[in-house]
Amino acid sequence: MKKIGIYIHIPFCKQKCYYCDFISFAQKEELQEKYVKAIIQEIEYFLKENQNLKIATIYIGGGTPSSINSRHIEKILQLFAPYQPEEVTIEVNPGTVNREKLETYKKVGVNRLSIGLQSSENRLLKNIGRIHNFEDFLTTYHLAKEIGFSNINVDFMIGLPEQSIADVKNTLEKVVKLEPKHISVYSLIVEENTKIAQMLEKGEIKLPEEEEERNMYGYAKNFLELQGYHHYEISNFAKKDYESRHNLDCWEQKEYVGFGLAAHSYIEKIRYSNTEDLENYIQNCEEGNFQKNKIIQEKQNEFMQEQEYMMLGLRKIDGISIQSFKNKFGENPIFIFRKELNQLVEEGLVVVTENHIKLTRKGLDFANLVWEEFV
Secondary structure: OEEEEEEEEEOEEOOOOOOOOOOOEEOOHHHHHHHHHHHHHHHHHHHHHOOOEEEEEEEEEEOOHHHOOHHHHHHHHHOOHHHOOOEEEEEEOOOOOOHHHHHHHHHOOOOEEEEEEEOOOHHHHHHOOOOOOHHHHHHHHHHHHHHOOOOEEEEEEEOOOOOOHHHHHHHHHHHHHOOOOEEEEEEOOOOOOOHHHHHHHOOOOOOOOHHHHHHHHHHHHHHHHHOOOEEEEOOEEEOOOOOOHHHHHHHOOOOEEEEOOOOEEEEOOEEEEEOOOHHHHHHHHHOOOHHHHEEEEEEOOHHHHHHHHHHHHOOEOOOEEHHHHHHHHOOOHHHHOHHHHHHHHHOOOEEEOOOEEEEOHHHHHOHHHHHHOOO
16 A cells, blocks of 8 residues: 655735745635635545555645635545544644634644744744734634644744844744744745845845854754754754654655645656646646646656655754665665765765764755755
8 A cells, every 4th residue: 555645735825925936826815716626626536546545644835724714624634534644734824813714624634733933023024024923923822722733833934134143042932932842943045036035135134144044043953952852854843753744754755746736746756746827727627637737847767766865864863774775775875875975974064874874063054065965
């Protein structure tokens, strides 16, 4: 029985954040009903064609999934009820959920929430175009706990315009007091053609220096580990046994299928995605032409798969198990990638032990340079 993860993309939000370059749309309420109908048709077709499946995890991302009517989420998740997935996550943003929505999520099997806080400092939230303030976040968090959600992730960002180490310290202290089971710490990435890129160009805002951002990350890592959070992936910290199952499976190169606009899939060494054209996506689903939505991104041979396994595995703090690599590919990664590993070890970015290949503390700061060696 094939075991897979499921990703569901909801591309709608109330307002696009200034740094967002995801395929998402502010408002467009008139298309939400048609979109959800299309995604349900796509899922039904897939489940009919692939009947011998074990669905381990489901992740609903966006956009802002919590910005749409919760009956849409209910209809989508009802399709997966017979599979009894172990972990079902939905991303929610403060200011877009209420008691009724959260109760519906719980009723239809959601057992993990990921709440987008980003910062406890309202001036910083305004700088990046978030629609909520810290008080909205607290309302959402406490309501979720009251309704019975115990597995909650809080998203937090560093490297924000005008952000200081003191801001990072302040947010972390406030978040940790709430005792979420999981905290994600992401660096702001400025993408071309986003509002934040334009603001920077005009000199309206200023980003922290690179060294200061590294110090923010180092502070967050040390602080969270001292508070009992296990640092298990570059950007992710969890209490014992509360690591994100869905994401771990992706980093371990396990298979998953994405549904919805621009959603990515990885099946049988093939990476493909759905079209990024909303109207085309809906029309193809309505007409039953699901294959017309698919764009092949990559067909991997054995060596490409091994390279990717290294790149994904080196996101994890424990790194790559040499034995697991041998079990999967029948070869020793130290021999196959001896040139790359020798160089990375010399540069102090990677350490190779008898059982593992993993990033050093310096490697965490320059992880992009490490991953580039395996592209």
